[in-house]
Amino acid sequence: MVIIFGPAGSGKSLQxxxxxxRLGWRWLSAGQLLRDLKDxxxxxxxxxxxxxxxxxxxxxxxxxxxxxREDTGxxxxxxxxxxxxxxxxxxxxxxxxxxxxxxxxxxxELLKRLYxxxxxxxxxxxxxxxxxxxxDRDFRTIRQILTDSQIPVVDVNGVGTVGEVHxxxxxxxxxxxxx
Numbered sequence: 556m557v558i559i560f561g562p563a564g565s566g567k568s569l570q571x572x573x574x575x576x577r578l579g580w581r582w583l584s585a586g587q588l589l590r591d592l593k594d595x596x597x598x599x600x601x602x603x604x605x606x607x608x609x610x611x612x613x614x615x616x617x618x619x620x621x622x623x624r625e626d627t628g629x630x631x632x633x634x635x636x637x638x639x640x641x642x643x644x645x646x647x648x649x650x651x652x653x654x655x656x657x658x659x660x661x662x663x664e665l666l667k668r669l670y671x672x673x674x675x676x677x678x679x680x681x682x683x684x685x686x687x688x689x690x691d692r693d694f695r696t697i698r699q700i701l702t703d704s705q706i707p708v709v710d711v712n713g714v715g716t717v718g719e720v721h722x723x724x725x726x727x728x729x730x731x732x733x734x
Contacts, residue, residue, distance in 0.1 A: 556620075556630045556650050557733065560697075561658035562690040563683065564668040565713050566720060570658065571633040573721050578734065581623035585635035588615045604685025609640050620650065637689065642697040646704045654731050655701050656724055657694075658713035662687065707731055 557574075559567040568584055575582035589597055589607055592615075600607050616635055623630045636642040645652075660668075669683050701708050709731075711723045728734045 556632060556652045557728075558632045558635070558652060558655040558701075559658065560655060560694065561660065561713060562665055563686040564665040564672065565658040565660045566668075566717070567633050567658055569717060570721060570724060571631045573717070574631050574724065578629065579627060580629035580631050581627045582631045582633060583616070583619045583623060583635075584633040585612055585616060585637070586633075588619055602682060604679075604682035604689070606637055606689055609638055609644070612637075613641060613644050616645075617648070636697055637693065639693050639696050639700070642700040646700060646706075652701070652704075652706045653733050654727065655698075655706055655708040656727060657698070657708060657710045658720070659710050660713040664714060 557580075559571050559574075561567045568582075568587070571582045571584065574580065586601070589601060589612070597607050597611070606612075612635065616632075620630055620632075636645050665687065666683065698708055709727045711720065711727060713720055715723075725734070
């Protein structure tokens, strides 16, 4: 399993989907799993920029990982964990995590990307600021939890063409003998 981290607009879903297609691994996006539920209350929380209750997300992720590992064996986890309790839960489950990739993108670039993307949960400046703040608030601790659990965490420059960023991620996969 590989985790792709980054704030909203960093390109983690796009890169996760490309890696999935290239490697034949299953791409799992916590945000997409939640959107696919089409639950009004969950949609309301997502549109506000806040995070959905961790118990709900953990259950969705556990079910999706179990199914994915039965299907393909390998998983690219996108947008999860986002909270400290989720990171602790994930590590406690004992899933084999080979690498965590952090896409670094400056805030000005993130804002530009989010406005262009125009997804429903990116439509208000307040929601965008909330989503970026949530990532900033907990990520250092999440990173430390992973590092303390002997999971390699690497930073990748997320600015450039899609292909350039993808090549940087593949370089990290090769350094860690993942592919």
